[in-house]
Amino acid sequence: MSQQSTFNTLKPVYNLVELGLDDYEENELVLNAIHDLYIYFQNSSNCTCRRTPKQRDLRTCFEKVGFKCFFERHFELKALEEHELFIKSQLISLSLCKPAYLKLCGVNDYLLSTLQNHLQSNGLTEHVHGNTGHASKTESRVFLDFNITFTIKQFLVQYGAIHGFPSPLWHQDDSEKVVSYFTFRRLWYEMIPSLRFQPYASDLCEVCSSFKAKLLVAKQDIDEYNKVQVEYDEHRVAVDLERETL
Structure with a gap:
């Protein structure tokens, strides 16, 4: 990894x-x-x-x-x-x-x-590809033994404790991928489901977020969509004025 x-x-x-x-x-x-x-x-x-x-x-x-x-x-x-x-x-x-x-x-x-x-x-006849009959290349898969799962668990514990960016086997010079990304995530949730990280924050206020959701629903009717868009624009103007006075 x-x-x-x-x-x-x-x-x-x-x-x-x-x-x-x-x-x-x-x-x-x-x-x-x-x-x-x-x-x-x-x-x-x-x-x-x-x-x-x-x-x-x-x-x-x-x-x-x-x-x-x-x-x-x-x-x-x-x-x-x-x-x-x-x-x-x-x-x-x-x-x-x-x-x-x-x-x-x-x-x-x-x-x-x-x-x-x-x-x-x-017409409706089978289209045969030029590579038909050639052996396909499949990516080899790694067996998840105790050493790998323990290494990942230790990494998650350290990462959650210091909020840094260490990586399993970081002290080694090789960059070999030990397990796939989704296997790593699955082991994460199985072993330490309580470990969570703060998602990227949005700069939208609750009212703006509400208007965004309303606009998605209103796309089925252009009149309703335009009505919500006008209300949203008025709200944004009011917010901008409020920020200027601070």
Whole structure:
């Protein structure tokens, strides 16, 4: 495990129950997919759907689908080894722009164009990749023995006590990764669940945070959205004036 690098790239802890994904096992594959899609959902510019002046619903196409539904379909496709025909026949019910569609299927624009050309030329027949038959390379996994778990526990105890940035095996010169990030987090919660760290603070007051939440809900109705936005702008002006007088 490299020195400091793990904690410089910490990912949020996602509650699978709150996300409606409690049927899934909390492992590295699932948590990586959740984090990747969560970041994607936060950026509305990922949706390139055309908007009209009369359009009342301001939600992106993937927001309309919903995180749970989008994740489940994305994860189904991610788990398939040969999913070309599945893509062609199973997405009729979802109305998505091209970038969101590519994200859902986990493919790039080049692969999509290749599949489209194959469909036009050959119809619904299997598209065979050029590397078919080649042995795949799998990453070796480490066996979690007592020495590794004890080292991680000692590291967590020291880190929680001095609030510094030590790392397991920090006194050694090698940067070999002992265990995966999510295995490390799992051992953390199993051995010292009470150890928590203060998250990054927000500079938004409670009223601003409330307005932010209202704006997300109001995106389904442009009139309501504009009304909340006006109230939010008035609040921000009042706050700025108050700060200037201090």
